Amino acid sequence: MTLADTPSPISRAESRGRATGAGVMAFFGLGWMACGVTDMPVTAGRVVFAAGAAVSITFAVLGARMGRGAADAPTTDTGPTAARKKKVGVRFALVVVAEWVAIFAIARVLVATDHAEAIPAFVAAVVGIHFFPLARLFGVRAYHWTGAALCASALAAAVLAPLTSTPALWTALPGFGSAAALYATCAHLLRPPG
Template sequence: MTITDTNSPISRAELRGRATGAGVMAFFGLGWMACGVTDMPVAAGRVVFAAGVLVSITFAVLGARLGRGAANAPTTDTEPTAARKKKVGVRFALVVVAEWVAIFVIARVLVSTDHAEAIPAFVAAVVGIHFFPLASLFGVRAYHWTGAALCASALAAAVLAPLTSTDALWTSVPGFGSAAALYATCVYLLRTR
């Protein structure tokens, strides 16, 4: 289940991890794309979203192909044991639960203080932060870059929207910025060296 960043042969477990990661990134990338287009003119938004659908489907299909190819990959002495898989699964669940609790609390606070427009930026920051523990959990140093990019898009929205008095930036900046970060991570995960 651990994805490594070394130049050793790609193991079955690593290929499966990459395939799963690419599928998840493609799915959430499309969600962020949907966020990004919310304040666009309808026709332009549909075109941009349709492009996002095609990109996400492409990454999901490539991830599925990579996952199917994992059956032919060599196993290694470092294949995770059942106990290791369970431990990783529990830690992953804890990270995701903490992420969702933080999103819920932040959204409630922003709504109750009449700042609901800022929810996408703060959600992008929380999602970005959740990539940092995942980087060490899965052994993917690139997740640090993914997390930093999501946090940067959140920060950019938090600075630019109030500075320019343009509420659309609260959705477009974290939406497109997060989608781009997740799609770039798909490219990284799908590489075969």
């Protein structure tokens, strides 16, 4: 093994960021799993949800371990300054506020127009879109894939549910598709460097 083949360690800040991201993704992945099982038979839905809970707990525990291990990670001289952290925090808050305002507005319109069944798909699309500015903000290119996968699950529901006259697809496709995308992102964030 040459020096070029040796995986480069990730910085303390990056390790903490990955750990936090994995924890957040695990939490919301379980929420999307709950959406996905909504129209399943009760017993099957409970089994699938329990499996999702086990996956979420596993990713959360692995993220917590990574976060604790961040204390041993090397620091970098080029780490973010306090001003940079504040700027990132403000931009993150703006993205999240815009996301929640869009979700609220879209849900109100869908309910008012008797299309409440479409809310999960439109929420998945908005959540997917919010990953694109986060990819740039946090420097995590994989968030582009996360966003695209959530948008794809929303589009699949918007096309297939009306086309097949299967109302359960309004919850199943964005629910399971979004959960899978978030769990895949957890796995990516928690992978060893190199």
